[in-house]
Amino acid sequence: MALRKPTITDVARTAGVSKGLVSFALNDKPGVSPETRKRILDVAGDLGWRPSLSARSLSTKTSFALGLVIRRKAEVISADPFFPAFIAGVESVLTEEGRALVLSVVPDATAEMKSYRTLAGDNRVDGVFLTDLRRNDERFDLLAELALPAVALGRPGPGVEIPSVQVDDTHGIAAAVAHLISLGHRRIGHVAGDPHMMHGGRRRSSFTDAMRDAGLDPSLVIETDFSASQGADATRTLLGAGAPPTAIVFANDPMAIAGLGVAQQLGLHVPDDLSITGFDGTDISGYVYPALTTITSDPVEWGRVAARTLLALIADGSAESVELPPAALLVRASTGPPPPAAP
Amino acid sequence: MALRKPTITDVARTAGVSKGLVSFALNDKPGVSPETRKRILDVAGDLGWRPSLSARSLSTKTSFALGLVIRRKAEVISADPFFPAFIAGVESVLTEEGRALVLSVVPDATAEMKSYRTLAGDNRVDGVFLTDLRRNDERFDLLAELALPAVALGRPGPGVEIPSVQVDDTHGIAAAVAHLISLGHRRIGHVAGDPHMMHGGRRRSSFTDAMRDAGLDPSLVIETDFSASQGADATRTLLGAGAPPTAIVFANDPMAIAGLGVAQQLGLHVPDDLSITGFDGTDISGYVYPALTTITSDPVEWGRVAARTLLALIADGSAESVELPPAALLVRASTGPPPPAAP
DNA sequence: CGCGCCACCTAAACCGGTATAGATTCGCCT
DNA sequence: AGGCGAATCTATACCGGTTTAGGTGGCGCG
Numbered sequence: 001m002a003l004r005k006p007t008i009t010d011v012a013r014t015a016g017v018s019k020g021l022v023s024f025a026l027n028d029k030p031g032v033s034p035e036t037r038k039r040i041l042d043v044a045g046d047l048g049w050r051p052s053l054s055a056r057s058l059s060t061k062t063s064f065a066l067g068l069v070i071r072r073k074a075e076v077i078s079a080d081p082f083f084p085a086f087i088a089g090v091e092s093v094l095t096e097e098g099r100a101l102v103l104s105v106v107p108d109a110t111a112e113m114k115s116y117r118t119l120a121g122d123n124r125v126d127g128v129f130l131t132d133l134r135r136n137d138e139r140f141d142l143l144a145e146l147a148l149p150a151v152a153l154g155r156p157g158p159g160v161e162i163p164s165v166q167v168d169d170t171h172g173i174a175a176a177v178a179h180l181i182s183l184g185h186r187r188i189g190h191v192a193g194d195p196h197m198m199h200g201g202r203r204r205s206s207f208t209d210a211m212r213d214a215g216l217d218p219s220l221v222i223e224t225d226f227s228a229s230q231g232a233d234a235t236r237t238l239l240g241a242g243a244p245p246t247a248i249v250f251a252n253d254p255m256a257i258a259g260l261g262v263a264q265q266l267g268l269h270v271p272d273d274l275s276i277t278g279f280d281g282t283d284i285s286g287y288v289y290p291a292l293t294t295i296t297s298d299p300v301e302w303g304r305v306a307a308r309t310l311l312a313l314i315a316d317g318s319a320e321s322v323e324l325p326p327a328a329l330l331v332r333a334s335t336g337p338p339p340p341a342a343p
Numbered sequence: 344m345a346l347r348k349p350t351i352t353d354v355a356r357t358a359g360v361s362k363g364l365v366s367f368a369l370n371d372k373p374g375v376s377p378e379t380r381k382r383i384l385d386v387a388g389d390l391g392w393r394p395s396l397s398a399r400s401l402s403t404k405t406s407f408a409l410g411l412v413i414r415r416k417a418e419v420i421s422a423d424p425f426f427p428a429f430i431a432g433v434e435s436v437l438t439e440e441g442r443a444l445v446l447s448v449v450p451d452a453t454a455e456m457k458s459y460r461t462l463a464g465d466n467r468v469d470g471v472f473l474t475d476l477r478r479n480d481e482r483f484d485l486l487a488e489l490a491l492p493a494v495a496l497g498r499p500g501p502g503v504e505i506p507s508v509q510v511d512d513t514h515g516i517a518a519a520v521a522h523l524i525s526l527g528h529r530r531i532g533h534v535a536g537d538p539h540m541m542h543g544g545r546r547r548s549s550f551t552d553a554m555r556d557a558g559l560d561p562s563l564v565i566e567t568d569f570s571a572s573q574g575a576d577a578t579r580t581l582l583g584a585g586a587p588p589t590a591i592v593f594a595n596d597p598m599a600i601a602g603l604g605v606a607q608q609l610g611l612h613v614p615d616d617l618s619i620t621g622f623d624g625t626d627i628s629g630y631v632y633p634a635l636t637t638i639t640s641d642p643v644e645w646g647r648v649a650a651r652t653l654l655a656l657i658a659d660g661s662a663e664s665v666e667l668p669p670a671a672l673l674v675r676a677s678t679g680p681p682p683p684a685a686p
Numbered sequence: 687c688g689c690g691c692c693a694c695c696t697a698a699a700c701c702g703g704t705a706t707a708g709a710t711t712c713g714c715c716t
Numbered sequence: 717a718g719g720c721g722a723a724t725c726t727a728t729a730c731c732g733g734t735t736t737a738g739g740t741g742g743c744g745c746g
Contacts, residue, residue: 007732018696023734031694053465055732057397059701065445074431078424091448100467102408103446105434115438122396122442135587211485219584228630257631265632283422287571287601288631289608296543300417351703361726366704374724398702402731
């Protein structure tokens with residue numbers, strides 16, 4: 001009756017070897033004859049031995065877990081469809097590797113810093129994912145101080161050496177603008193995300209660049225915090241201006257959906273009176289009416305690749321950054337030619 | 344220069360006591376004189392000592408972490424706004440307690456079971472949250488076998504002894520039906536969730552009960568998996584029927600939004616031609632047009648209470664179930680009187 | 687034949703805490 | 717004065733692995 005779960009000592013005794021040798025066999029280190037190794041592993045299998053994670057952690061100082069710190073106010077967290085999908089991707093890799101994901105959701109910068117410190121200090125994780133990169137991100141210094149391996153989601157600014165996994169969303173925004181221009185739009189607005197975040201800033205400058213390249217006015221931009229609420233406000237502001245845009249490029253889907261709501265509330269018909277594009281290709285964006293033209297990335301794949309990259313970084317001490325396929329424009333029903341009235 | 348982080352031995356040596364005593368002082372156990380205790384804690388503070396989590400885990404067999412296993416296909420996970428908010432609530436409690444949340448996202452039942460086994464076997468967590476309760480849920484037996492403390496989200500069926508934290512969503516559905524009836528609706532449909540899930544089943548039967556109590560036909564119900572996609576399909580089916588309903592009660596917000604999209608696509612005006620209610624009170628539901636009448640729960644609070652309950656269960660070996668304030672109806676613009684044509 | 691070397695394996699220290707058994711001190715009681 | 721018990725503290729085993737320092741035996745080679 002195996003009441004207690006077997007330990008390495010049980011395995012050693014049963015196999016008639018020392019426990020050190022069992023450890024060698026387990027981690028296939030040299031110095032164990034093939035026959036002995038097989039015998040040990042067989043015995044371990046028979047006994048149903050699974051080495052204790054805590055004991056391993058204590059002696060190796062690794063936790064076999066990765067960390068993800070998300071900084072979002074509780075009210076806003078649900079609005080962002082990125083994380084659940086990203087996490088699903090991460091998990092699909094981690095479970096195969098017998099590792100776990102430690103999640104930390106914090107409301108503000110102070111708590112965020114403390115969270116990284118605790119995660120590292122308690123040896124809870126062997127590495128972390130860095131999301132929502134910001135300009136002059138304090139976290140880079142912190143991670144260096146803590147000697148905590150990290151993979152960035154998105155391109156860190158120049159001078160930062162940590163590996164990253166990114167998609168080129170520039171291309172997607174440019175494609176959206178090109179699409180709208182080809183439909184005949186000339187006054188195009190942009191409801192941008194948080195300019196302090198790298199991706200917010202990058203999408204915004206992609207928009208500006210694309211407009212300028214086309215010889216159009218790139219100044220119809222309103223910055224937000226990516227929330228549906230501010231997306232709605234921004235839309236109202238844009239549409240209330242003297243010469244409102246005939247199309248609006250939103251920096252994410254929830255804001256686009258909120259913008260669509262505002263337009264409809266104002267009695268505008270989308271896309272006849274106003275064209276709208278989203279960003280992210282969330283599930284729900286295909287089911288609003290009209291279905292949103294949006295720019296799709298693949299957050300699940302992003303999670304998978306980021307997890308593999310971080311594991312490689314931890315194992316090898318270095319890892320190559322990865323560029324995922326660029327975000328692609330998915331044309332649906334929320335974009336069309338501008339109204340005849342507007343030139 | 345403290346290169347190495349201090350250990351209990353350093354503290355003991357500096358304070359001039361044995362390390363056992365330091366351990367006692369730390370966990371305020373009896374047998375330490377007040378002065379000595381203070382001196383030890385002072386020294387610990389000066390040295391910046393933080394007890395090693397791995398070492399503690401090894402000797403106490405507790406991990407100071409809680410687990411959450413989410414079973415969702417990767418494609419669907421983003422659609423569910425519950426989890427991010429719930430997790431934010433859990434975290435707000437855990438960070439204060441110096442505990443972490445280990446998240447596991449799995450695609451199917453097999454992986455789910457394995458996940459619980461691994462979490463328990465590796466001693467990764469001291470307890471778990473049980474979400475998406477199902478009828479004859481196999482997890483109850485599994486958790487008993489693993490001797491893993493758990494708190495259920497929602498009411499487990501009879502005969503199950505584990506503590507739970509729940510909101511009475513019956514009340515919310517009933518309120519929605521009452522609201523629609525008071526507006527004059529007589530043919531009301533219901534796009535239900537997964538009947539294998541407890542909350543899906545309960546909302547459905549609440550609907551049926553409320554309708555029957557009002558003397559109305561409770562049979563206009565279509566079951567779905569809670570996804571926007573199936574919500575859209577169900578709406579099309581209901582509206583395409585011989586005598587379509589004048590109002591539809593959806594079992595969650597994403598389906599309601601998808602249903603709204605379908606209605607608009609069919610040229611119906613909401614709420615003049617069709618009234619719609621959602622469920623969950625997600626952020627985005629207030630920004631679609633018309634803003635959704637919905638039933639609000641408070642998933643953040645739910646997370647907080649669930650976390651506290653699970654911690655109490657782990658600490659004391661037992662905990663009281665908690666009933667949260669019932670879900671409340673939030674009347675917005677998507678509900679109104681039925682069209683005159685329909686009696 | 688004796689030496690060195692390599693392959694294989696053991697013994698024991700170690701990671702940093704917790705827990706238990708026993709030592710010491712001191713006050714109090716008879 | 718002697719003894720008992722409570723309070724306080726020390727020494728040490730222990731949790732279950734990893735890792736290092738040695739030890740043994742067999743073989744090739746001069």
